[in-house]
Ligand SMILES: Nc1ncnc2c1ncn2[C@@H]1O[C@H](COP(=O)(O)OP(=O)(O)OP(=O)(O)O)[C@@H](O)[C@H]1O
């Protein structure tokens with residue numbers, strides 16, 4: 001099948017000439033759920049993708065600095081994998097991307113690009129692949145399913161990827177849950193943060209994490225938020241990563257005393273993430289504690305309060321294909 005011969009202008013329909021996808025950021029691990037738990041956050045990236053005579057990639061927003069605009073771009077490369085798997089001629093693409101998700105900070109920017117590319121390219125060819133197939137591809141690309149699962153499906157995703165197969169269940173925490181992220185003003189690549197982890201861990205640490213991760217999932221499923229402070233503890237990755245983020249150990253040790261339900265390194269870091277119960281009214285105290293503790297350790301950080309994004313990557317039908325992506329963002333998102 002050739003894509004270029006079958007165009008229409010209606011987003012979400014087979015043979016689209018242009019599609020728009022909104023993708024949530026994500027936090028991974030949530031402490032003990034290393035490479036298994038992910039949560040979609042209400043902070044987004046948007047991708048516009050269309051078939052073109054010659055490939056052109058336009059990136060908007062402060063978060064896109066340094067991302068390539070040639071065919072080495074992750075979004076372009078992942079889109080080609082979709083066409084190949086679906087048996088469609090690999091077309092030249094017109095791609096635009098705008099993102100509010102900070103790069104290389106532990107909020108799933110690479111997963112948002114991968115998931116956005118998969119969903120947009122699939123929408124462009126009339127959704128020939130299922131979301132399950134996209135999840136397999138995303139997990140194989142990212143090498144762990146936590147961020148991509150959350151960005152693809154939304155909510156809290158509990159997942160495994162065994163190198164061959166990925167499976168997940170999505171749980172949506174109730175509305176009380178608020179997420180505070182403190183984003184240090186330095187980058188820490190996942191590659192570097194995985195490099196400090198040991199090849200092998202003691203059995204007692206593995207047992208520790210199985211119990212804690214299981215209890216954490218049960219706490220979310222039953223609304224037992226009082227259990228999060230006990231469950232959100234980790235022995236597999238945070239102790240090894242703590243030296244990479246000055247102040248992290250102090251925050252992990254005391255955030256609950258300042259109103260957090262629980263606290264963790266977000267993904268591979270350096271962002272710290274605290275969960276809070278919106279009804280408890282201690283948000284300002286918690287935010288102050290995170291900022292002050294990082295500052296006392298020489299780290300400046302920006303904070304954001306986010307909600308869980310119940311929905312994963314979504315094909316949008318209300319963006320106007322006659323205007324540039326950035327104008328759609330201004331009109332529909334940052335109005
Ligand atoms: N929109 C994008 N387009 C192309 N490449 C991107 C895009 N966003 C991220 N990337 C690539 O992903 C890299 C960041 O991935 P990395 O896994 O290190 O961090 P992260 O995904 O932000 O954090 P984490 O995985 O810990 O949540 C960037 O340096 C860039 O190469």
Ligand SMILES: N[C@@H](CCO)C(=O)O
Nearest residue numbers: 028034035190267268
């Ligand atoms: N589970 C991954 C998430 C980062 O992408 C890690 O902690 O390395």
